[in-house]
Amino acid sequence: MSKFITILEGLDRRWIFLAMAISVAGPILFIGITGKTLPETPTPTARAVYRAIEALSPGTPVLISFDFDPASGGELTPMATSLVHQCAARGLRMVFIALWPLGPQLIDETIKRVILADYPKLKEGVDYVNLGFQSGNESVMKVMLTDFAKAFPITKNGVAVGDVVALKGIQRVDNFPLLITISAGYPGAKEWIQYVISSSGGKIKMVTGCTGVQTPGLYPYYPVQLNGLLGAIKGAAEYESLVNSSLAPKDTSAAIPAKYLEAQRRMGPQLGAHLLMIALIILGNIAFFAQRNSKVRATS
Amino acid sequence: MKRLVPMWIAIIAGFVMLLSTFFPITESLGETVGEIFNVVAAIAFILGAGSLAKVNLAKISRRDQGWGYAAITLICFTITLVVGLGKIGVPQSTQFPLLGWSGEKDAEGSIFGWIYEFALVPITSTMFALLAFYVASAAFRAFRAKNLEAILLLSTAFIVLLGRTFAGVVLTGWLPDWASGLRLENLSVYIMQVFNTAGNRAIIIGIALGVTATSLRILLGVDRSWMGSGD
Amino acid sequence: MKPSKTWVIVVAVIVVLVGIRMTIGQGMARAYVERIDQSVEVKANDIHGASTEKWTEWHPVAPKKFEAAQKADPSQTKFAFSWANTIGLWLAAFFTLAIFSFLYRDNPGYRLAEAVIIGVSAAYWGVIGFWDTLVPKLFGALTHTLVHDQVLPSLPAPTTFQVVAMCFALALGLMLLMRLAPKGGWISLWPISFIIGVTAGLKIVSHVESDLVAQSIATFKPLVQPIVSSESAQSGWMLWPTIWASLANILLVVGVLCCLTYFFFSVEHKGVAGRAARVGIMYLMITFGAAFGFTVMGRVALLAARIEFLFDDWLWLIDPAGKRIVEVASAIGSMLC
Numbered sequence: 103m104s105k106f107i108t109i110l111e112g113l114d115r116r117w118i119f120l121a122m123a124i125s126v127a128g129p130i131l132f133i134g135i136t137g138k139t140l141p142e143t144p145t146p147t148a149r150a151v152y153r154a155i156e157a158l159s160p161g162t163p164v165l166i167s168f169d170f171d172p173a174s175g176g177e178l179t180p181m182a183t184s185l186v187h188q189c190a191a192r193g194l195r196m197v198f199i200a201l202w203p204l205g206p207q208l209i210d211e212t213i214k215r216v217i218l219a220d221y222p223k224l225k226e227g228v229d230y231v232n233l234g235f236q237s238g239n240e241s242v243m244k245v246m247l248t249d250f251a252k253a254f255p256i257t258k259n260g261v262a263v264g265d266v267v268a269l270k271g272i273q274r275v276d277n278f279p280l281l282i283t284i285s286a287g288y289p290g291a292k293e294w295i296q297y298v299i300s301s302s303g304g305k306i307k308m309v310t311g312c313t314g315v316q317t318p319g320l321y322p323y324y325p326v327q328l329n330g331l332l333g334a335i336k337g338a339a340e341y342e343s344l345v346n347s348s349l350a351p352k353d354t355s356a357a358i359p360a361k362y363l364e365a366q367r368r369m370g371p372q373l374g375a376h377l378l379m380i381a382l383i384i385l386g387n388i389a390f391f392a393q394r395n396s397k398v399r400a401t402s
Numbered sequence: 403m404k405r406l407v408p409m410w411i412a413i414i415a416g417f418v419m420l421l422s423t424f425f426p427i428t429e430s431l432g433e434t435v436g437e438i439f440n441v442v443a444a445i446a447f448i449l450g451a452g453s454l455a456k457v458n459l460a461k462i463s464r465r466d467q468g469w470g471y472a473a474i475t476l477i478c479f480t481i482t483l484v485v486g487l488g489k490i491g492v493p494q495s496t497q498f499p500l501l502g503w504s505g506e507k508d509a510e511g512s513i514f515g516w517i518y519e520f521a522l523v524p525i526t527s528t529m530f531a532l533l534a535f536y537v538a539s540a541a542f543r544a545f546r547a548k549n550l551e552a553i554l555l556l557s558t559a560f561i562v563l564l565g566r567t568f569a570g571v572v573l574t575g576w577l578p579d580w581a582s583g584l585r586l587e588n589l590s591v592y593i594m595q596v597f598n599t600a601g602n603r604a605i606i607i608g609i610a611l612g613v614t615a616t617s618l619r620i621l622l623g624v625d626r627s628w629m630g631s632g633d
Numbered sequence: 634m635k636p637s638k639t640w641v642i643v644v645a646v647i648v649v650l651v652g653i654r655m656t657i658g659q660g661m662a663r664a665y666v667e668r669i670d671q672s673v674e675v676k677a678n679d680i681h682g683a684s685t686e687k688w689t690e691w692h693p694v695a696p697k698k699f700e701a702a703q704k705a706d707p708s709q710t711k712f713a714f715s716w717a718n719t720i721g722l723w724l725a726a727f728f729t730l731a732i733f734s735f736l737y738r739d740n741p742g743y744r745l746a747e748a749v750i751i752g753v754s755a756a757y758w759g760v761i762g763f764w765d766t767l768v769p770k771l772f773g774a775l776t777h778t779l780v781h782d783q784v785l786p787s788l789p790a791p792t793t794f795q796v797v798a799m800c801f802a803l804a805l806g807l808m809l810l811m812r813l814a815p816k817g818g819w820i821s822l823w824p825i826s827f828i829i830g831v832t833a834g835l836k837i838v839s840h841v842e843s844d845l846v847a848q849s850i851a852t853f854k855p856l857v858q859p860i861v862s863s864e865s866a867q868s869g870w871m872l873w874p875t876i877w878a879s880l881a882n883i884l885l886v887v888g889v890l891c892c893l894t895y896f897f898f899s900v901e902h903k904g905v906a907g908r909a910a911r912v913g914i915m916y917l918m919i920t921f922g923a924a925f926g927f928t929v930m931g932r933v934a935l936l937a938a939r940i941e942f943l944f945d946d947w948l949w950l951i952d953p954a955g956k957r958i959v960e961v962a963s964a965i966g967s968m969l970c
């Protein structure tokens with residue numbers, strides 16, 4: 103036992119890194135080969151996101167803000183995919199914007215992955231439009247409150263917003279009944295709540311998908327200022343399972359496309375890593391208390 | 403003069419934004435100030451790029467330690483800048499096919515798009531992915547259940563770590579319906595909706611008071627520490 | 634500086650494993666593209682006559698589409714192997730492994746990747762700021778004809794007020810760039826003060842409205858929260874749901890008040906205040922524990938995404954999206970035999 107404690111006390115952190123790598127890589131390989139994913143039971147906040155989008159009638163404009171970059175794509179790309187999937191299936195008019203400089207490319211990738219692949223009848227400029235990025239963070243939100251076209255004067259491919267059918271009837275941001283933000287930090291969900299939702303007097307509802315780091319800080323805003331919350335990859339997996347089950351083809355022999363199972367696939371490595379984390383904390387405490395007790399015994 | 407003018411610029415700009423919220427007649431002025439802010443923010447990106455070039459050029463000319471890496475930085479910087487500003491490899495837009503500059507800078511086939519996909523994305527994503535390893539190492543070395551507070555913190559962490567994965571379902575899914583509140587997945591939801599909300603709400607309110615006080619001090623010219631020590 | 638033995642061994646092992654993988658089954662890490670022929674009819678106007686503009690674009694495509702097309706017609710030219718994207722894929726894998734190598738020790742590979750990303754990201758943000766904001770807003774107002782004729786034909790003409798505003802913006806921007814100059818950098822304080830003033834003005838209203846007032850209102854919850862059966866309103870309160878809902882509200886209200894008491898540092902934490910602050914600390918410990926759990930979740934997801942890239946896009950060991958025809962199990966089986 104004392105040899106075990108000595109090993110723990112002097113453990114090179116690179117062994118811990120290796121253990122982490124194996125605990126994540128192993129499930130990825132297993133799930134990648136077998137295609138099996140773990141079942142998900144949606145929590146109330148994920149259901150709230152789903153219901154907020156389902157409550158809108160076809161043709162309703164919805165503002166989707168991609169406030170993240172590829173560094174957070176591991177958590178947020180599956181959310182973006184499923185959110186756009188549900189909006190497209192519902193026939194909503196999707197207006198994409200980005201407040202992070204790398205957001206527009208992520209919007210393009212999501213449009214290509216979901217809309218162009220599975221909803222080819224949707225027309226760009228009519229059913230959806232990508233307005234690209236604007237610098238200024240919360241200042242852009244402030245301008246949007248009173249004049250949306252001033253904040254985003256042209257689309258990503260250079261067309262003036264006044265000529266875009268998808269933006270018909272949109273003068274201010276609160277002309278959108280629903281705002282969906284996929285958020286990795288600043289500016290993100292919190293700034294949208296502070297600068298837009300609070301000023302809109304309840305005219306615009308908001309749902310968000312955010313990283314694990316942001317999630318605890320957004321709970322106080324739910325459900326009054328924030329109508330739905332997808333927290334971290336778990337929230338993405340729960341929402342994915344909701345959307346997939348509601349949009350499942352009537353012919354149940356058809357498999358769900360793998361792109362709509364991305365978050366559920368990532369829950370496997372999550373399980374491995376979390377169990378490792380708990381084991382490491384327990385082992386660290388065993389070593390600590392064993393060392394403390396031996397010191398106490400030595401002094402007494 | 404060097405400090406008086408900036409102070410008054412901050413005060414006037416701040417009050418314009420403040421008043422535009424309360425007086426509709428000043429709304430368009432607030433929008434304009436916001437527009438100016440957005441353009442200055444974009445020019446700040448250019449400043450960042452220029453600053454990087456200046457620092458790395460100085461490093462190369464002085465032959466500081468690691469100047470080779472500074473040279474690589476500058477080469478990558480220059481290539482990205484040239485292909486991005488010049489829209490090299492960008493096909494014309496289908497909306498305006500007669501204009502060579504109308505295409506999107508990151509269109510398929512563009513060198514700028516290639517740099518995004520095969521340099522920017524893998525390196526930034528992997529740098530963030532490194533944090534998972536350091537979190538594990540920190541958890542092993544630092545998390546000690548020395549007192550009641552630490553035990554509370556660790557217990558909550560365990561409940562959330564297990565409850566947000568399938569492990570929670572396996573470990574406590576057998577509990578009967580009347581005790582379903584004790585299932586780990588439900589317990590983690592309860593912790594988030596009650597205890598976490600309470601703690602974070604207090605933090606949010608505290609920060610709001612602090613930000614309001616600091617902003618007011620800036621707008622009234624009381625706090626001038628943001629100007630630095632002065633030239 | 635001679636590379637250490639460990640690095641030589643590690644690199645050699647990786648090269649050997651990759652070499653073996655390349656020879657098994659369909660190999661690994663190849664990118665293919667599809668030819669898209671664009672053709673746009675241009676209507677006649679005052680400047681030019683009617684014409685048809687044609688050009689070719691190459692878009693990334695899944696390897697199995699190339700394989701299927703080659704099988705159907707080996708002389709087809711619609712799908713092709715892409716050297717640029719394949720080299721890019723290998724470069725991405727190299728950068729990924731180079732960054733991960735830092736976990737073992739700092740090394741030239743990591744430093745190289747770090748140097749690349751510093752240069753690329755600074756320039757990238759500059760380019761985005763230029764094309765997405767400066768061209769349509771600043772140059773679109775000050776040099777509207779040039780921008781309209783060469784880049785954005787549908788950009789509306791600016792008003793005089795917008796032109797004057799953008800002149801101010803340009804002046805402030807040039808002052809900001811003076812920070813790079815050897816002399817006169819003090820003038821950059823003017824645009825910085827503008828930024829700080831605007832931010833302060835924005836934050837006062839937003840934080841009071843959303844974080845102070847709205848959050849305080851949200852804390853006013855009934856300490857007895859009756860839960861009525863959804864089947865019949867006449868059946869009255871449901872006992873246990875009412876108890877749990879009321880307990881949740883009480884814990885929430887008490888928690889917020891106690892945590893706020895803890896943050897009140899101008900009052901000594903003694904007596905009632907001291908006990909309330911102690912309860913507040915307990916709540917905050919639970920909050921931080923939950924935050925840790927979620928942080929772990931977030932970081933692990935990012936790691937999983939990178940390892941998926943290495944196994945899927947680079948090594949072709951797994952194929953969850955069905956981008957390749959090769960049977961995955963056979964690829965792994967071949968590697969292990």
